[in-house]
Amino acid sequence: MKGALLSTLTSATLVEGKDDKWVWMANEEGHYSVKSAFQLLQGLTIAEPILEFETLWKCFAPSNTLAFGWKTLWGRIQTRTNLNRRGILHNGDSLTCAFCLGEEETLEHLLLHFSFSSQVWQKCYRWLNILTVLPATCGMHFLQHGGEFMTANKRQGAKSMWLAIVWTLWLSRNKVIFQNGPRDVEKVFDSAQLRAWNWLRVKNNNFSFTPYEWISNTRLCLGSL
Numbered sequence: 256m257k258g259a260l261l262s263t264l265t266s267a268t269l270v271e272g273k274d275d276k277w278v279w280m281a282n283e284e285g286h287y288s289v290k291s292a293f294q295l296l297q298g299l300t301i302a303e304p305i306l307e308f309e310t311l312w313k314c315f316a317p318s319n320t321l322a323f324g325w326k327t328l329w330g331r332i333q334t335r336t337n338l339n340r341r342g343i344l345h346n347g348d349s350l351t352c353a354f355c356l357g358e359e360e361t362l363e364h365l366l367l368h369f370s371f372s373s374q375v376w377q378k379c380y381r382w383l384n385i386l387t388v389l390p391a392t393c394g395m396h397f398l399q400h401g402g403e404f405m406t407a408n409k410r411q412g413a414k415s416m417w418l419a420i421v422w423t424l425w426l427s428r429n430k431v432i433f434q435n436g437p438r439d440v441e442k443v444f445d446s447a448q449l450r451a452w453n454w455l456r457v458k459n460n461n462f463s464f465t466p467y468e469w470i471s472n473t474r475l476c477l478g479s480l
């Protein structure tokens with residue numbers, strides 16, 4: 256932590272004619288808050304997740320999806336709860352999740368915890384042969400996903416699958432809302448698998464497997480990255 260602060264200070268550049276200023280780096284806005292100071296003291300520094308979140312940009316995926324993933328990590332995608340917080344929804348607009356029509360559409364509800372999403376994740380875990388439980392937030396989920404793989408490239412491959420799932424869940428949510436689309440766990444998972452396969456194929460020259468090989472022997476395929 257001290258080393259990180261020192262390297263931040265020594266790498267800061269002063270620009271002539273421009274005032275320098277202090278920025279509190281333990282939260283995104285750069286402003287001090289008691290909560291962020293408490294998290295810092297607890298060892299739950301924001302700087303560490305920021306560094307880890309940066310690995311998202313190395314995922315094998317198109318740039319628009321990477322941007323979506325980045326917003327997801329920071330809780331900024333346009334769920335109904337977020338739209339309401341920003342004052343974009345009108346009085347009477349529903350905050351309810353369009354999938355289950357039961358609970359409020361928060362980021363974590365939509366992409367992690369409600370039965371539809373959690374079934375998609377369970378399918379992913381069974382496919383990758385991973386025993387785990389879903390963490391509380393999308394950020395923690397991203398950090399955890401693929402952690403059991405020993406090489407950075409394999410982890411990036413697994414994280415690309417994470418991105419393919421959250422992206423496919425989001426597209427599927429939009430179809431449910433705007434086109435009365437189906438609520439089909441199998442379809443979402445199959446589509447995420449193929450989407451990830453296509454990204455890996457396009458973004459990595461060493462990846463030359465068929466969809467069948469990808470689906471039936473994923474670990475071998477990830478080993479080629």
Ligand SMILES: [Zn+2]
Nearest residue numbers: 352354355369
């Ligand atoms: Zn729901």
